[in-house]
Amino acid sequence: MKKELIFLGPPACGKGTQTSKLSEYLKFPHVDTGSLLREAVKNKTPEGIKAESFMSKGQLVPVEVVAAIIKRRLAEPDCENGYVLDGFPRSVEQAQMLEDINKSIDKDDAEFRAVYFDIDTELLVERIINRKSCPKCGEIYNMKFKAPKDGKNCDNCGTELTQRKDDTEEIARARFDTYNKETAPLTDYYEKKGILRKINANGTIDEVWERLLKAVND
Ligand code: AMP
Numbered sequence: 001m002k003k004e005l006i007f008l009g010p011p012a013c014g015k016g017t018q019t020s021k022l023s024e025y026l027k028f029p030h031v032d033t034g035s036l037l038r039e040a041v042k043n044k045t046p047e048g049i050k051a052e053s054f055m056s057k058g059q060l061v062p063v064e065v066v067a068a069i070i071k072r073r074l075a076e077p078d079c080e081n082g083y084v085l086d087g088f089p090r091s092v093e094q095a096q097m098l099e100d101i102n103k104s105i106d107k108d109d110a111e112f113r114a115v116y117f118d119i120d121t122e123l124l125v126e127r128i129i130n131r132k133s134c135p136k137c138g139e140i141y142n143m144k145f146k147a148p149k150d151g152k153n154c155d156n157c158g159t160e161l162t163q164r165k166d167d168t169e170e171i172a173r174a175r176f177d178t179y180n181k182e183t184a185p186l187t188d189y190y191e192k193k194g195i196l197r198k199i200n201a202n203g204t205i206d207e208v209w210e211r212l213l214k215a216v217n218d
Helices: 015-026 033-042 046-055 063-074 092-105 124-129 169-183 185-192 205-217
Strands: 002-008 030-032 082-086 110-118 131-133 140-142 196-200
Touching (some): 002 185, 015 082, 015 140, 030 033, 030 063, 033 063, 063 092, 124 131, 185 196, 196 205
Parallel strands (some): 002 082, 002 110, 110 196
Antiparallel strands (some): 131 140
16 A cells, blocks of 8 residues: 655754655655755746745745645656655645645555654754755765764765755744744644654664654554
């Protein structure tokens, strides 16, 4: 049965790292709306042009822009057996939209699972400010806690690391406000549907990974 996996949690809770690992492990595509939007902004597509001003303020991009991007992506053949969805849905409105998109795409029944990354939030702004990633292979680093060996370039492919434009303290705080107002209510939404699993997202990458695998497989 097709497996549709959704991940919820505040900015920088470790979702990106864990869901990339999970997508490799399950051989399902990692569908990450933040990266899809950043790509659209970089390529100056009509959707990217609309999205840019919202992203630079840490606000949600209008639902119709995200809907167009996600609908196209989920209809691609590599999503046929399942996908790992990172950063979407981000509001109850988007969750309902996802259900409609799936009805229009899925031929058979699909199994839905939402996993919530439960984490102490006080250190997350600092995690964001110190975050850098590889523009080529996507590996995520933290210049304080998980720095690249030479302090500058990706350990995997040698490419110089870059920082996201919205990983500043001011925009990070706005992203937390947006998360608390618009995305946090989704945990109740999925809890009521009986498909929510909560994992403790404090700890090392390996500790959280073990908990994630249990939550996805139980
Ligand atoms: P992320 O990479 O998940 O932290 O997302 C970066 C930014 O992209 C967010 O602060 C939003 O401005 C935008 N974004 C990503 N996903 C969504 C979404 N599902 N709905 C609206 N905006 C989004």
